[in-house]
Structure formats: C-alpha cells, structure tokens
Amino acid sequence: MNVVADLHLHSDCSDGRLAPAALVAHAARCGVTLLALTDHDSVTGCAAAADACAAAGLRFVPGCELSASWRGQAIHVIGLAVDTASAPLAAYFADIAQRRRLRLHEIGERLERRARLPGRDLAARVLAQVTVPTRTHVARELVALGVAADVQGAIDAYLLRGRPGHVPVEWPTVTEAVAVLRAAGAWPVLAHPHRYRLSAGALRALLAEFTAAGGVALEVSVGGMARADLDRLATLARRHGLAASCGSDFHDPSIPWNPPGRFAKLPADLDPLSARL
Ligand code: AMP
Ligand code: MN
Ligand code: MN
Ligand code: MN
Numbered sequence: 001m002n003v004v005a006d007l008h009l010h011s012d013c014s015d016g017r018l019a020p021a022a023l024v025a026h027a028a029r030c031g032v033t034l035l036a037l038t039d040h041d042s043v044t045g046c047a048a049a050a051d052a053c054a055a056a057g058l059r060f061v062p063g064c065e066l067s068a069s070w071r072g073q074a075i076h077v078i079g080l081a082v083d084t085a086s087a088p089l090a091a092y093f094a095d096i097a098q099r100r101r102l103r104l105h106e107i108g109e110r111l112e113r114r115a116r117l118p119g120r121d122l123a124a125r126v127l128a129q130v131t132v133p134t135r136t137h138v139a140r141e142l143v144a145l146g147v148a149a150d151v152q153g154a155i156d157a158y159l160l161r162g163r164p165g166h167v168p169v170e171w172p173t174v175t176e177a178v179a180v181l182r183a184a185g186a187w188p189v190l191a192h193p194h195r196y197r198l199s200a201g202a203l204r205a206l207l208a209e210f211t212a213a214g215g216v217a218l219e220v221s222v223g224g225m226a227r228a229d230l231d232r233l234a235t236l237a238r239r240h241g242l243a244a245s246c247g248s249d250f251h252d253p254s255i256p257w258n259p260p261g262r263f264a265k266l267p268a269d270l271d272p273l274s275a276r277l
Helices: 020-029 046-056 087-115 119-129 135-145 151-159 174-183 200-213 227-240
Strands: 005-009 034-037 059-070 073-080 187-190 217-222 243-247
Touching (some): 005 020, 020 034, 020 046, 073 174, 087 119, 087 151, 119 135, 135 151, 174 187, 187 200, 227 243
Parallel strands (some): 005 034
C-alpha cells in the first residue's frame, strides 16, 4: 500500500484547533496513513492520538516541535519517535511553559500600554484555556475582540517584531533542543528551514551546528511551500548528509492551504526519515 506520511501536525494540546482524536479522524479522511503528532513543546496529546490511530488503522509516531533560539531567532526542532515519558524532555517542557507564561503576561501588559486593548484580561483568558500558551492563542483572542479579521492578520498586526504586543523571548539553544531530543530517543528534525530569515551562509552555519549536535534530518517538504524552496532544501539535505522529513504543519481545518497529507513528494534520491519510523 502507498504510504502517505505526514510527520508534522498540531492538535489543541498546543495551537491546533482539533483534539487529538478529531485530528486523527480528519487526517485519515485526507488519506494520511502514517501520522506524527508534533505539538509545540508538549507530548500531552500523544496517548489519545495513538489510541485513535490504532482504532483507525493508521501508523502513529509520537513527536513534538521544540522551540529553540539561534542567533536571536526562534528555530523549531521536531523530535520524531520520542519517548513521551522522558524526564529530561519533561524538564525542557516545564522550562518552556514557564517562559511562555511570563511572555504571555508581558504581551498582555504591552497590548494595554501600546495598543489600548484589554491585554491583561486577554492573557488571563488564554491561560485559563491552555498549558502551552502560544501567540496563536493570543491572536485568536484578538480576533474575538474584533481588532483583526483572522489569526494571521492578528499575528502580523500585533505580535511580530515592531508591533505593539511583540515580546522578545529567549528559548534554549538549538544544541540544547537536539540534545534533549536525543536523550529522549528521538530523531531530531530541523523544521521548515525556508521560513527563517537567514542568509544562505547563516543557514549553512545553523545546519553545521544542528548536525554537530546530533540532528539527523531536514524538513524538506512542508505544506504550502514554494517549489524553489523545496529544491533548495533538498540540495542542503544532500550537502549536509541529512535525511529528509515532510509534513503539512496542519493547525486548523478552516485554513485551506495545508490540509493533512498535502505537500510535495520528496525527491526520490533523498533519504526519507519516514523509512526509519
Ligand atoms: P509562539 O511559539 O508562541 O511564538 O507561536 C508561534 C506560532 O504562531 C507558530 O507555531 C505558528 O503556528 C504561528 N505563526 C503564524 N505566523 C507566524 C509568524 N509570522 N511567525 C511566527 N509564528 C507564526
Ligand atoms: Mn503553531
Ligand atoms: Mn514551526
Ligand atoms: Mn508546526
């Protein structure tokens, strides 16, 4: 049977819209046969997703998408086939959750001061809903307030650098993220490298550091990406001797451009990480 591996999906245990079981059902309808749940800084949804995959006849891979920092920029490192009971990973998650809560409060303050919005109430509402508060959650509340048309518009207008609710945040380093994933038995994957604002030289330096730390794969094909980006990432994977991963980065069924399972096929000469899962 043809394997459709989607190795990058979010549930409502981080900033996705669907609960793990509903996400699995949606992915199955979209034709996915091998599914990794990769919530931001959490593996909370993996048990429910595993059960739902078993019931629906899909292969399941437990995963997560870690927040890390490199040269002042947020970088995401996915871990696949992770030991969800790993103690060092739990400690990493606890540290990130604390940084996220502090940032959320600061975002609330800044929205009050700089945008004259009820930011403290907004932050309290987010905190009441989730344990991993992300900017996506803040953006949804801004949409609910009627100050932005959609989540992307709210992030762009209020939460990115130079905007009133922007709060710079320092995550653990990429090397630390890779190390904690290795300690948890996972394959570390550098997520969506085309989205970082890095020069070609800086991206090569990041890849060298990622590889030296024990990183094994690049996410070469992601939902909604341009063909030229995929070709560039495929070249980088070959040059650095990295395996290739692929996934939709699905969050929300109302966003039409990256449903589960929809992204370009990996070039045939690359070493697909899915073969090791
Ligand atoms: P956070 O990890 O809390 O900074 O939240 C980042 C989340 O916001 C990402 O996981 C994306 O789902 C979403 N997002 C949407 N647009 C952007 C953007 N331009 N930069 C960063 N995150 C974005
Ligand atoms: Mn996200
Ligand atoms: Mn990401
Ligand atoms: Mn993601």
